[in-house]
Amino acid sequence: MVTRRVDLRSDTVTKPTEKMRAAMANAEVDDDVLGYDPTAARLESEMARIMGKEAALFVPSGTMANLICVLTHCQIRGSEVILGDYSHIHIYENGGISTIGGVHPRTVKNNEDGTMDINLIEEAIRDPSFEICYPTTRLICLENSHAHSGGRCLSAEYTDQVGELAKKYGLKLHIDGARIFNASVALGVPVHRLVQAADSVTACLSKGLGAPAGTVIAGSKPFIAKAKILRKTLGGAMRQVGVICAAALVALEENVGKLESDHKKAKILAEGINNIKGLKVDLASVETNIVYFDILEDLGITEEKLFKNLEAYGVLVMPEGPRKIRLVLHHQISESDVQYTLSCIQKVVSGRLPGEPLRSTLSTLATSDRRDRLCGSAAVDITRRGVAQVKL
């Protein structure tokens, strides 16, 4: 029986710490829709300070935060936004900017490092003299760190260049900074410097920072005033929200300092996986807390099987498309969890499942048996076949 659980599905899976729970229990609260919650106000002013912007606004999620920002920048019908073809806003947010906001997305190829070529962004900006046919470009969106490229970081210099381009054409710049603290720590550059060129930025509190919920939007005072109205329209304004904000304040205090160690563990995990025959990690892509690995074809195991068989060991990961797996580090993963994960991946790749004493037992079985063993109900199958259970 495997009792250990190592949850690497995402950095969103963390549980509130004791200190967060105590802060939530004791939070000073009031009606935040009316603008009276003191804990929400404290969190918002702290986040505005960290992000170097005039004001900030707490919203329930990163998805809502991005939607509010895009819609606040694009209030005129026929607006178009330029964003990466692998950006979170474009791929994973239900197309909300168009389905809810009526904003037209224009994608530019994301490079492997999460950037978009500046010349391609410039080429994607619509010529206003042909507005009889074209939508009007109003906004450029960046994502830092860039989740789909493995949590890679956009430098302040690159962001400044995009900001200059935006200014040249009278456009706004938004940064989806769901993991901007990870980028800041990895680059050794303060958050406010990384987002200096942006007109709006979002930062998730419920990812690497480990708070149970919430994202903060930061920008100018007039921008945040408009964003606040949209938050209400979308149903994101909450009453005694200080209960959640209290945990987020603890997250800022307790967990920013742990991100560096998460990044180190990600590197150890990545190197370990890359040393396992049949698996491949692009080590250069591991800049923060996300690790992607590829399953080489020779291994003859799908991402679905690998994921299921790791689950049998209590190691939870995320299949990410054909022959690809994603693992995300967070403050509730220890060095020993990393070593355990590596040993489990090694075992699964060698065709061994929990409860199996020796690899040789497997190799004596017929191929069809082996196939059964490697599928989802593996642990049940093994027991049914009477193979001795060995505690891991």
Ligand SMILES: Cc1ncc(COP(=O)(O)O)c(C=O)c1O
């Ligand atoms: C880069 C990025 N942006 C935005 C989001 C959306 O955040 P939420 O899940 O809080 O809606 C995510 C979520 O994983 C993300 O990775």
